């Protein structure tokens with residue numbers, strides 16, 4: 478007998494680990510499958526990612542999502558007991574050329590007065606004094622920081638009642654009589670009433686998602702050894718620098734559309750070291766001349782750069798639905814969920830989005846979940862085309 482509150486989670490990066498964690502906390506029966514062995518999961522090899530807030534002058538809903546997501550990241554980190562060697566809220570500073578920065582900041586606060594407690598403007602004298610960078614102001618976010626992906630993801634799925642199947646690639650997916658069945662390349666089979674795809678660009682392999690547009694980008698970060706730097710803020714403008722994580726200063730990142738290579742590139746290293754030089758000119762020249770390591774990853778991003786979180790429509794075998802379709806004929810695909818396309822901000826967004834998704838699956842939605850799932854609804858483009866923009870999650874089926 479397959480339990481109603483059972484789920485297969487495909488992919489064990491931050492989105493898969495987060496949904497597995499939240500469903501398990503609700504008492505669900507969870508199996509998480511990743512094609513990589515636990516020792517070689519791609520994201521585990523990245524020494525640090527930044528939680529680097531990004532706000533929009535004229536998108537209050539995005540800003541609400543960003544602020545609540547980031548607050549939740551640090552709450553969750555605290556809850557699961559990660560210490561300062563695994564994640565640290567050191568703050569982050571986004572640099573702008575002086576005039577542009579003042580203008581942006583004025584408009585930002587005018588349109589979003591609530592952001593006053595989230596961002597502070599640092600004047601150019603202070604930026605010059607602290608970072609030896611001339612002609613720039615900084616937006617300071619005290620909620621910025623860095624996370625070691627391996628420590629975060631591993632801890633999220635560390636509960637013994639989460640069944641972990643690492644080193645098994647999902648090759649077949651089928652739904653028979655409301656039960657989802659998967660087969661893997663090493664001939665394992667699993668079943669559950671629900672399935673959540675958290676496998677980034679791999680969603681392109683399933684017809685259920687063929688109507689969702691997304692792109693894939695290759696990216697590379699580099700790091701230099703940095704024994705002496707302690708607890709400096711994250712700096713960004715064109716690229717970002719995370720000073721001193723486990724004795725490394727991490728700089729990134731390059732990106733290139735539709736390049737599937739995982740090979741490190743000398744040209745990207747050079748470009749990253751130039752970014753380091755521009756953002757931390759006070760670093761010793763010897764450090765700036767040579768990378769001590771690189772990490773290459775792939776990120777999937779949706780058409781509007783916001784993740785896809787929630788249910789998808791049952792396409793009935795079609796790759797597109799006509800815009801003039803009768804609304805009453807639309808149905809969600811039962812037991813199928815997507816939690817993917819986090820672009821360059823998976824560690825900011827995925828934890829809270831996964832909590833809301835778990836609440837949707839568990840039928841315990843609150844108003845914040847409804848807002849988030851409406852905003853990130855995988856079918857938003859189609860609904861917009863049908864004039865259903867405002868309904869989002871309220872869309873009745």
Ligand SMILES: Cc1cc2nc3c(=O)[nH]c(=O)nc-3n(C[C@H](O)[C@H](O)[C@H](O)COP(=O)(O)OP(=O)(O)OC[C@H]3O[C@@H](n4cnc5c(N)ncnc54)[C@H](O)[C@@H]3O)c2cc1C
Pocket residue numbers: 487488489490491492493510511512513518519520525526527528645646647648675676677679695696697698729730731772773774775776816817818819820821822823824825
């Ligand atoms: C160079 C670079 C720098 C970045 N810097 C940052 C940063 O500073 N901050 C930030 O928040 N984000 C950053 N990102 C983006 C971040 O890495 C992504 O947003 C995040 O990893 C997305 O998480 P995910 O769990 O959705 O996907 P992934 O981490 O890609 O995980 C998907 C998992 O699915 C598994 N999988 C795929 N297909 C199958 C299958 N068929 N069967 C079983 N398993 C499968 C994969 O093995 C993988 O482990 C960066 C990305 C790059 C490339």
